[in-house]
Amino acid sequence: MVLQRMGVPIYLQVKNHILEKIRSGFYQPGSKLPTERDLATELGISRNTVSAAYKELLLEGALEARQGRGTFVKGANTGEETGGRRERLLRIIDDAMGKVVELGFSVEQFAAFVTIRAKEKAEAVRELRVAVVDVTHEYIQRYISQIGQMAHLRFEPLLLSELGAEQSAELLKVCQLVVTPLEHQAAVAAITDNPAKVVPVATMACLEAVVKIARLPAETRVAVVADHREFMDSLTAFLTKMGLQQIKMEFVPSEGRAALRDSLAPYQVIVASEAGERLVGPLVTANQNIIVFYYEIDRGSLNQLLTRLLNFTV
Numbered sequence: 001m002v003l004q005r006m007g008v009p010i011y012l013q014v015k016n017h018i019l020e021k022i023r024s025g026f027y028q029p030g031s032k033l034p035t036e037r038d039l040a041t042e043l044g045i046s047r048n049t050v051s052a053a054y055k056e057l058l059l060e061g062a063l064e065a066r067q068g069r070g071t072f073v074k075g076a077n078t079g080e081e082t083g084g085r086r087e088r089l090l091r092i093i094d095d096a097m098g099k100v101v102e103l104g105f106s107v108e109q110f111a112a113f114v115t116i117r118a119k120e121k122a123e124a125v126r127e128l129r130v131a132v133v134d135v136t137h138e139y140i141q142r143y144i145s146q147i148g149q150m151a152h153l154r155f156e157p158l159l160l161s162e163l164g165a166e167q168s169a170e171l172l173k174v175c176q177l178v179v180t181p182l183e184h185q186a187a188v189a190a191i192t193d194n195p196a197k198v199v200p201v202a203t204m205a206c207l208e209a210v211v212k213i214a215r216l217p218a219e220t221r222v223a224v225v226a227d228h229r230e231f232m233d234s235l236t237a238f239l240t241k242m243g244l245q246q247i248k249m250e251f252v253p254s255e256g257r258a259a260l261r262d263s264l265a266p267y268q269v270i271v272a273s274e275a276g277e278r279l280v281g282p283l284v285t286a287n288q289n290i291i292v293f294y295y296e297i298d299r300g301s302l303n304q305l306l307t308r309l310l311n312f313t314v
Helices: 002-006 010-024 036-043 047-060 085-102 107-126 137-148 166-174 182-191 207-214 230-241 257-264 274-283 299-312
Strands: 063-066 070-073 129-134 154-159 177-181 198-201 203-205 222-226 249-253 269-272 289-292 295-297
Touching (some): 036 047, 036 207, 129 137, 129 182, 182 198, 295 299
Parallel strands (some): 129 177, 177 198
């Protein structure tokens, strides 16, 4: 089974897959999810694996089970997140409030101090310059989008292949932090003036795209649309690692719409980044399929990065 080779427990891959669909709006609050059996069949995995992912999401408050009806995305207006993040947050606030009162401050003063401190932290984080390094611009832009939803920063996108240039080395010096996938940590740290400011993050390939590519017949003609060939080289390396060498792909550079339409005509399947999908979407025919492929930072790494950013400020 392809997904077992990704180096991440399958149930966590399924969990992140569901969370991404919730965040993207594919699964709306209150909507019903596929049954465990149906999702297991769709992904080509065991029902027990899907069940483990559902149970963890139920415990975290992202989903809710309705007796005899199935599993649903937690409604936006339910206000109930027992065992979830909101419940834990309230416990933290209550504990902090008790300690503040013991120091002689009122609850109103506590609320005012929290508001002021949060604004100070947000302003300080906004001044940070953070370099984001990976092998392709497409991956970097996805990471920047993810991080940008959590904190407003000054981002400096850098390709791994450009790190040896003098200009890139100077740019890394003025950045307070450097974010890069775990597999590039050593290479990036060797270039920076201070390896301690490198923040390695765990990244995962889009589960849905991997499943779709794995199911393609070997004779399928696949075009990979991107600004640079590095996107296809990275995808090819990933598929080889997954044992999918039989998938033959050809690089089609992003260019003018008219030329691109003609270039894509011979292909049955087009693989593109999220930005690439917006470009090729209007150009494909009814007989052509688009597969959107990307890497994203996992939720745990995003939370750790935000903690690092807040601790970096005064």
